[in-house]
Amino acid sequence: MMKSGTLRSYRIERQTLLIDADDTLWHNNIHFERTTNAFIDYLGHSRLSRDEVRQVVNEVERANLKTNGYGTESYTANLIEAYRRLSEREIDQRALDEVFNIGMQILDAEIELLHGVSETLEDLSTRHELVLFTKGNPNEQRSKIERSGVKQHFKHIDIVTEKDVTAYVEVVRTVGAIADLTWMVGNSPRSDINPAIDAGLGAVFIPYEFTWEIEIEEISLPSGRFLQLDEFPQLLEYF
Numbered sequence: 001m002m003k004s005g006t007l008r009s010y011r012i013e014r015q016t017l018l019i020d021a022d023d024t025l026w027h028n029n030i031h032f033e034r035t036t037n038a039f040i041d042y043l044g045h046s047r048l049s050r051d052e053v054r055q056v057v058n059e060v061e062r063a064n065l066k067t068n069g070y071g072t073e074s075y076t077a078n079l080i081e082a083y084r085r086l087s088e089r090e091i092d093q094r095a096l097d098e099v100f101n102i103g104m105q106i107l108d109a110e111i112e113l114l115h116g117v118s119e120t121l122e123d124l125s126t127r128h129e130l131v132l133f134t135k136g137n138p139n140e141q142r143s144k145i146e147r148s149g150v151k152q153h154f155k156h157i158d159i160v161t162e163k164d165v166t167a168y169v170e171v172v173r174t175v176g177a178i179a180d181l182t183w184m185v186g187n188s189p190r191s192d193i194n195p196a197i198d199a200g201l202g203a204v205f206i207p208y209e210f211t212w213e214i215e216i217e218e219i220s221l222p223s224g225r226f227l228q229l230d231e232f233p234q235l236l237e238y239f
Ligand SMILES: [Mg+2]
Pocket: 020, 021, 022, 023, 024, 186, 187, 188
């Protein structure tokens, strides 16, 4: 981790900053947490603890990631599958509809930007090339970007199905950036930090308090260009 004593400025040359959206620019996973809690309430399991039910939901999510991808619809399908597995009541259409409605209410959640995001993006965009780089359901992500009020600060927007090394190499090529002058900024070790470092980019890790369990892993190579910050506005100290 870079400490303030080793503070380095990357302002001299124009950098390309790829920036994650969910739980980096705005709150996202808290809506899923809240909804999973509502699901656990509805399931009302007689023996399994809340945490045990949550583990089953996680298991289903992990198993379906490759085929179903990310986003509210996939998540809702996973809740329905978890319900089928765990329900102690007879499974009828009414119950399945209820679980469907519990999951899909995430689409109605307001976009709430994290602290200082709007001002920081505005400032950064005067010196650097900002690219919004997110994964998930394209329509859902696009709708959130539209509603966020910060779209205008980005030169490009790229929505992919998975943020792996290939996706990073591809986005750098698409926006015409130079890897040595490109950074990924995000909250997920699995999707934002490790694959970006593996693709030869710098990485700025800004942990989020409620990051989705599936996105958490060891940061494998903090020897490249790597910064860890407490919050988004601290980007202005470096860029
Ligand atoms: Mg994220």
